[in-house]
Amino acid sequence: MDFEWLLGGFASLLAISYVNLQVANGGGRDQAITRLFVPVFFGIGLLILWEALVQGLGVPGVILPAPSAIWDRFTASTNILWVDFVQTFVKGALSGYVMGAIAAFAVALLVDRSDFLRRGLLPVGNFMAALPIIGIAPILVMWFGFDWQSKAAVVVVMVFFPILVNTVEGLRATERMQRDLMKTYAASYWQTLFKLRVPAATPFVFNGLKIATTLALIGAIVAEFFGSPIKGMGFRISTEVGRLALDMVWAEILVAAIAGSAFYGLVALIERRVTFWHPSQRRGR
Amino acid sequence: MAPLDEERMNGVAQDPVIVAEKLDLTFQTNDGAVQALRDVNLTINKGDFVSFIGPSGCGKTTFLRVAAALEHPTGGTLSVNGMTPDEARQQRAYGYVFQAAGLYPWRTIAKNIKLPLEIMGYSKESQQEHLERVLKLVDLEGFGEKFPWQLSGGMQQRASIARALAFDADILLMDEPFGALDEIVRDHLNEQLLALWERTGKTIGFVTHSIPEAVYLSTRIVVMSPRPGRITDVIESTLPRERPLDIRDTPEFLEIAHRVREGLRAGHAYDD
Amino acid sequence: MAPLDEERMNGVAQDPVIVAEKLDLTFQTNDGAVQALRDVNLTINKGDFVSFIGPSGCGKTTFLRVAAALEHPTGGTLSVNGMTPDEARQQRAYGYVFQAAGLYPWRTIAKNIKLPLEIMGYSKESQQEHLERVLKLVDLEGFGEKFPWQLSGGMQQRASIARALAFDADILLMDEPFGALDEIVRDHLNEQLLALWERTGKTIGFVTHSIPEAVYLSTRIVVMSPRPGRITDVIESTLPRERPLDIRDTPEFLEIAHRVREGLRAGHAYDD
Amino acid sequence: MSDAAIASSSGGFGTGARAVWDVVLPVVVVVAVIIGAWYVACVPMNIKEALTQAERAGAVVEPAGAKERRDMSAVGLALANSAYARDTLNQERPRLPAPHQVGQELWNTTGGMVLNGKAFSKRSLIYHGWVTLSATVLGFAIGTVAGVGLAIGIVHSRVMNMAVMPWAIASQTIPILAIAPMIIVVLNSIGVTGLLPKALISAYLSFFPVAVGMVKGLRSPDNMQLDLLSTYSASQSETFWKLRLPSSMPYFFTSMKIGMAASLVGAIVGELPTGAVRGLGARLLAGSYYGQTVQIWAALFAAAILAAVLVGVIGLLQRMTLKKMGMVH
Amino acid sequence: ADEVTLQLKWVTQAQFAGYYVAADKGFYEEEGLDVTIKPGGPDIAPAQVIAGGGADVVLDWMPSALASREKGLPLVNIAQPFKSSGMMLTCWKDTGIEKPEDLKGKTIGVWFFGNEYPFLSWMSSLGISTEGGDDGVTVLKQGFNVDPLLQRQADCISTMTYNEYWQVIDAGVTPEELITFKYEDMGVATLEDGMYVMEENLADPAFEDKMVRFVKASMKGWKYAEENPDEAAMIVLDNDETGAQTETHQKRMMGEIAKLTAGSNGALDEADYTRTVETLLGGGSDPVITIQPEGAWTHQITDKALN
């Protein structure tokens, strides 16, 4: 054990926490730069601690590599990482996400038209949503082949129900008075749908879309564990674990975390733009 | 005395718009039935301005809702222009101002006011025309591009009034539209509403808690008592149609106000 | 004239409770700054009943909130009993009635009213005592075990008044407490409030839109004008402390009401 | 809330028979339709294997040769060889097992076992379900406590909110299946074995929805409700106990439901790198090794049923609690 | 008793019959050992487990163990109960494949997770690219079962003589429809299922003694299993907690396994080792290991155990 490393690690985390405390509660606490600085700085603190623990405790690289080793691997393997990223994220996750979202909206509108369908489909849908992907993924790989199509199918299955359930709930989330207003105008179904219920549903829809972002990436990666061509983030992770190349594994995890967070952030940004009127999006007033 | 009054009115050969006969409405709730309206008989003629006044929970809102086909009676009938309220609604007979503003938060004030116009298929230009007219009427020029949550409660309420006035419904149902406004604005809007009513000959049902407001505006004042909501008095106004604000200091006005107050008080339990 | 009035008051050796000096408050919002209060100078003495009246959005609520340390001025000072509002709050000097009832939906009416008592560490028995007293005061005996949504809007508002009266705060700040009530109930509660005020000598800040209500209740009426909120008039009441309801028909009453109305009208832009 | 509104607007008939009719009938109809479609889908899904088998048995099918049929449309093949449609419903390793096959397997490994007095034998899904259940519940408990704790920290501390929240989101973008083996190995190396490592993976998945939901819930009091307590000069802890916590209850239960489902997935994932010897995850995997699709499907349904039961229990608790709090009307 | 933890390479099946028999028949107990057998699975890398301290001794294939050694994890082979390799490539005959060269342009399922090395070495020795195209093979990471072949998503898949091959047969395929390439026959066989420990532990006499007894008992188990295959299979079945294994399959597997263990007394045959290293080093442009390993095996244990 190397106490200098450990001591240094904990000391820098403490120091960073202190600085963060000052910044977060100081002037300019609501500025965008602060909002960015604090979490990044905190993350750096965690990385330093991680490095210190690995170095200090002499953790073998085949168990947990140090951040510095991961970063080295990351910079040295950008071309492989890029190929994997395109295969898994762009082809698998993104296409599945889009297809799943569109399908969920369509079914939500259908379900919403008929109370009977809603009562029947939602419980069944909730039940199906509980099917663990680890069971579904091998089946879908068997059905749709080894390439990205089966990954997209897994993603469709994973994102479909959260978006469906949220959208259906959102379409019902109008206030009585808002609906009554439409009634006094004798508005048609479609008029009520597009002028009242769809706008009122957007906060819920985005809730579902946000949950679905992380699910999409995880789904695509996990599906590759059950068969894939010899590229892709999930393929690389499962293969390199067996080869004890843990630095590569973590480099892929890093890519996943960056891509997933960016995806989430993007959807959250669109949400801010679209649902600016919702109380949860209003700052100040 | 109420039944008498009504009988008398029905005798006169006027043009009945809303006719309620033996109207009953009972809500089924988890902890039992609530009878909101019982045996309500009332005729509102074309061009009438009828105010409803009564303690909170007496069924004023419920009556307006039945008239607008938002609620369906559990007994008796209510007809509108000889049709069912549902049919009347199909013909877009109603302008309704709810007790709370109920603007859509994702639409600007202007777009909120245009909402009924869009639905009823007005042309773009005519939408803009109507919008400007009613914005002026409720004194909200310049606020068209704000969102509802950027306005104070009173301004929101005015926007919702503008929305109901934007299209030319024959029947205007207003549920405490001026509750959140200060006296001056309220006086101003009272005047505007009277002028509009005179100009257009609309039939208006108006719920209020203010006795002077009811007396100032109405041709008839319906006094209700709670649990179950019944009509306890219908008071004909003897005031002329032309009503300057200071009519409120005349003995005639005070006399009617007094009668309304007595009718209201009868429905309360205070012994002071 | 307002500054004059105040100067005069300050000269008299009374016991100032709330003292505002050059108070400014500007809200920073997404679409720019909103100046809610500008250069507000006002002294409220112990035992005063001060009403605030003015058009919607003029800063009445904001002033009460500053007094209760719910909002912090961006300029000038406001002191309460010589302390900052924050310190005064620590000493639990305030009873506050909000513009909307704001009862906690998971607590029964009784538990809602007991909430401040729990926080201030009253004993179980004394909680029950206070509860019964105020329930009676607002005429809600027998509704203690109901949940808020089982009551009508007016009853909820009364419960929230009871909550503010349940503990013995020296300063009562009431923001349109009677807005949702019908005239009869309102009259009744006006009387009750006056009686309570006389009995306890509390200092009361009271926001209302009703001129008669302001005149009937207050020792002083503060008239405000909007954007930015300023005090345009402070009217001393010459009415006696003892005020039966029919004092409202006396010429003295009408004279004061007239003055308030004129002050209010000056803040509006209508040319009628 | 919206439920109440719907209920009252639909007239408010509340009789038991009517309620059953409204709840059960649609589900039964939908399930029936799904099963019907499922049977129909079995034919094209399994036709190629059926034809290959038939050919091996000497029959003449159109066209001959498995290689030739490989790239043909399954629907076309099914139409051209409709005589073999029946053979698609009872295969030993179908691409899509027929509903009755799954049902039979489910029964044989649960109810049938009970009747034989072997409810807890290792071939019984009850036994495997029980194994998974224990890890799920333990992990759920840990995850819920952690999630609620994190939410309390985030709501009460600006730094926590700013610094931790983005990382909590990022943590969920890490594929758990990838790091599960490492977690198990690391925990093993510090002497933690048995139920706990699996439960920790469950907790990792369930803390997030709970934390997010609780942050929302603890922040749900509106300004007026908070201001009220300010005027009483209530302390932070009084505000928490008397306002934030009660008003977060609806959110709490909703997020616990999601957390419970996530926890089950976590327990199943956690079973793989622990040797996958026991539990529903092990059954899934074992089915997968040997291409026992029927067994996979049975284990899948068992997992979903388990999730439904667990979520149902929380729903029950939710109803009871909220009713007591006067928050369902 | 001294505690020993053994990490298997795969799930409980007759492939590991020797150890289960030794445990069941009390051979370990006789040696004063308390042995815990941890089943493996698709997500378990034995090398990682031993590095993390989760096991005292692991079963691994030599290519993977040598690669780990190059990664800095000093694994040492202490015993080698498997004499020959059971790995092969199983192809549909109707795809026209008759000899290894015909694999060009075909799609082939391969196990990864450290098990891809023998295949990669073989292909590079044949000079066939694994990047796809007409002159190369398209490689798929095959899952855990034989579906890719049955569904014809791949023309060939990797199988073990004792396991996956029979799953194909059980699915109704006749041996005549298939063509197989055994790595043994191709001259690229690498050693499978050896016992590996951490190098630094071997210096500890107590540990050494423990391993001596362990290997001794294990080999006794193996020999017993070879002689009583049906009984051994039933013992394996009893130890399978998933309840997914079947009697027929395990009995047949035991029969096949016996063929692979036959000819080994447990001591590593240096010639086999050299052949394995040669194959791995000769992996063309991307060899599995780049330098001749030093100290990757020892007879230190077997010398004491088997005499």
Ligand SMILES: Nc1ncnc2c1ncn2[C@@H]1O[C@H](COP(=O)(O)OP(=O)(O)OP(=O)(O)O)[C@@H](O)[C@H]1O
């Ligand atoms: N949807 C409903 N379900 C059950 N009870 C209802 C419903 N709507 C109204 N009520 C009850 O019917 C009665 C009449 O209500 P209504 O809203 O018509 O009163 P109101 O006269 O408009 O009162 P306020 O002056 O407070 O607006 C009340 O007792 C109320 O509680």
Ligand SMILES: Nc1ncnc2c1ncn2[C@@H]1O[C@H](COP(=O)(O)OP(=O)(O)OP(=O)(O)O)[C@@H](O)[C@H]1O
């Ligand atoms: N939190 C806030 N952020 C931004 N602007 C605010 C905020 N609170 C109040 N305002 C603005 O300050 C001004 C004064 O508001 P305030 O609520 O004090 O008015 P008021 O006199 O109480 O009106 P009303 O009679 O409608 O209650 C208004 O223009 C309002 O829009």
Ligand SMILES: Cc1ncc(C[n+]2csc(CCO)c2C)c(N)n1
């Ligand atoms: C993910 C994964 N895939 C394949 C193997 C290869 N493997 C090694 S031993 C064995 C048993 C054969 O029945 C098999 C299949 C593995 N270890 N892990």
Ligand SMILES: [Mg+2]
């Ligand atoms: Mg009402």
Ligand SMILES: [Mg+2]
């Ligand atoms: Mg206000």
